[in-house]
Amino acid sequence: MVAKVIPVAEQRYPDNGAHIPAVLEAPTGLLADTRGRALRDLRISVTDRCNFRCVYCMPKEVFDKDYAFLPHSSLLSFEEITRLARIFAAHGVQKIRLTGGEPLLRKNLEKLVEMLAALRTPEGRPLDLTLTTNGSLLARKAQSLKDAGLTRVTVSLDSLDDAVFKRMNDVDFPVAEVLHGIEVAQQVGLGPVKVNMVVKGGVNDSEIVPMARHFKNTPVILRFIEYMDVGASNGWKMDEVVPSAEVVRRISAEMPLVEAEPNYSGETAARWRYADGGGEVGVIASVTQAFCSDCTRARLSTEGRIYTCLFASAGHDLRALLRTGRSDAEIEGAVAHLWSRRGDRYSELRTINTEGLSTSRPKVEMSYIGG
Numbered sequence: 001m002v003a004k005v006i007p008v009a010e011q012r013y014p015d016n017g018a019h020i021p022a023v024l025e026a027p028t029g030l031l032a033d034t035r036g037r038a039l040r041d042l043r044i045s046v047t048d049r050c051n052f053r054c055v056y057c058m059p060k061e062v063f064d065k066d067y068a069f070l071p072h073s074s075l076l077s078f079e080e081i082t083r084l085a086r087i088f089a090a091h092g093v094q095k096i097r098l099t100g101g102e103p104l105l106r107k108n109l110e111k112l113v114e115m116l117a118a119l120r121t122p123e124g125r126p127l128d129l130t131l132t133t134n135g136s137l138l139a140r141k142a143q144s145l146k147d148a149g150l151t152r153v154t155v156s157l158d159s160l161d162d163a164v165f166k167r168m169n170d171v172d173f174p175v176a177e178v179l180h181g182i183e184v185a186q187q188v189g190l191g192p193v194k195v196n197m198v199v200k201g202g203v204n205d206s207e208i209v210p211m212a213r214h215f216k217n218t219p220v221i222l223r224f225i226e227y228m229d230v231g232a233s234n235g236w237k238m239d240e241v242v243p244s245a246e247v248v249r250r251i252s253a254e255m256p257l258v259e260a261e262p263n264y265s266g267e268t269a270a271r272w273r274y275a276d277g278g279g280e281v282g283v284i285a286s287v288t289q290a291f292c293s294d295c296t297r298a299r300l301s302t303e304g305r306i307y308t309c310l311f312a313s314a315g316h317d318l319r320a321l322l323r324t325g326r327s328d329a330e331i332e333g334a335v336a337h338l339w340s341r342r343g344d345r346y347s348e349l350r351t352i353n354t355e356g357l358s359t360s361r362p363k364v365e366m367s368y369i370g371g
């Protein structure tokens with residue numbers, strides 16, 4: 001018998017396994033966790049690799065040439081991802097976001113987009129199919145992604161100043177190429193494009209107002225994200241978080257903002273409109289104003305583990321079920337079992353006890369389960 005070799009990268013994080021209950025209930029689309037939260041969004045990480053080394057996500061000192069990324073055999077195939085996505089859609093998922101790592105590094109991603117675009121909710125509607133990217137390959141890929149059925153894109157951009165941006169991406173990547181990617185995405189109809197800016201105090205907070213100014217009066221929706229204590233590599237400190245309230249205050253001082261209604265319940269970004277009609281910005285206050293009570297997101301890691309929280313220390317291995325010939329009904333049962341037991345509310349607890357949580361328990365990297 002040939003001994004089964006488990007790649008080092010798969011042993012990095014604990015796995016809680018996925019339990020198939022004795023009684024399999026058919027999905028109703030109405031699954032709820034212990035806090036009454038539905039399952040509506042699925043973020044799928046299609047690669048744990050990236051061509052950037054953002055200091056807050058994949059710092060070079062950790063993600064160096066010796067870092068053990070997942071080998072190709074560990075990755076879920078497009079067929080496996082699509083099968084799981086179909087099962088999640090049966091349980092109520094309406095929105096899928098492809099992420100990573102850098103999702104556009106996954107070969108033939110358009111093929112996966114095409115397969116996911118063919119899925120339907122139990123009511124027969126297509127899923128909202130989006131992607132988050134660092135924008136480096138977007139200009140080249142936007143048209144084929146649109147043709148494959150992608151609905152929209154979110155592009156990460158932390159500064160308009162080349163020196164600041166290069167310090168943050170740490171691979172000398174210029175701002176102009178990301179801006180060009182955003183432009184092409186808009187031209188091919190992948191809009192409205194959202195731009196995510198992670199604000200790290202003392203590093204790029206001087207860029208808050210210039211970024212707001214740049215995207216005001218354009219169709220781009222700029223969103224400011226509080227620097228989070230995800231993973232164990234970025235050396236997060238609370239005093240590097242610029243609270244969203246401060247972001248709004250700084251922009252408002254030059255370009256007055258008024259609060260806008262959320263688009264839907266569970267929206268992570270709080271919306272603010274320019275008083276003069278110049279569009280809107282969003283702030284994602286994941287640290288200072290936890291939104292766990294509305295969190296309807298599950299995350300599927302690159303090698304097929306489900307995480308019910310961005311800060312969970314262990315996932316649930318669905319790939320093992322896929323690769324041991326389990327039926328859709330059995331996998332649906334396993335998903336229902338784990339979601340109905342979910343009680344995660346890490347950010348709320350962090351707010352109660354700021355320092356303790358970030359250091360006291362192991363956490364998975366964002367580049368591995370996706371933002």
Ligand code: SAM
Nearest residue numbers: 056057100101102132133134156196227228371
């Ligand atoms: N590579 C793609 C990108 O950068 O858009 C997709 C994956 S990335 C992990 C997804 C999002 O997470 C990005 O918008 C990124 O800025 C954000 N992110 C990563 N680390 C973060 C942190 N420590 N705090 C807040 N946001 C973070």
Ligand code: SF4
Nearest residue numbers: 050052054057101134
């Ligand atoms: Fe790569 Fe995105 Fe993480 Fe930056 S934030 S290192 S682009 S995965």
Ligand code: SF4
Nearest residue numbers: 292295309310346347
């Ligand atoms: Fe959701 Fe966990 Fe983030 Fe709370 S901390 S909003 S439960 S992912």
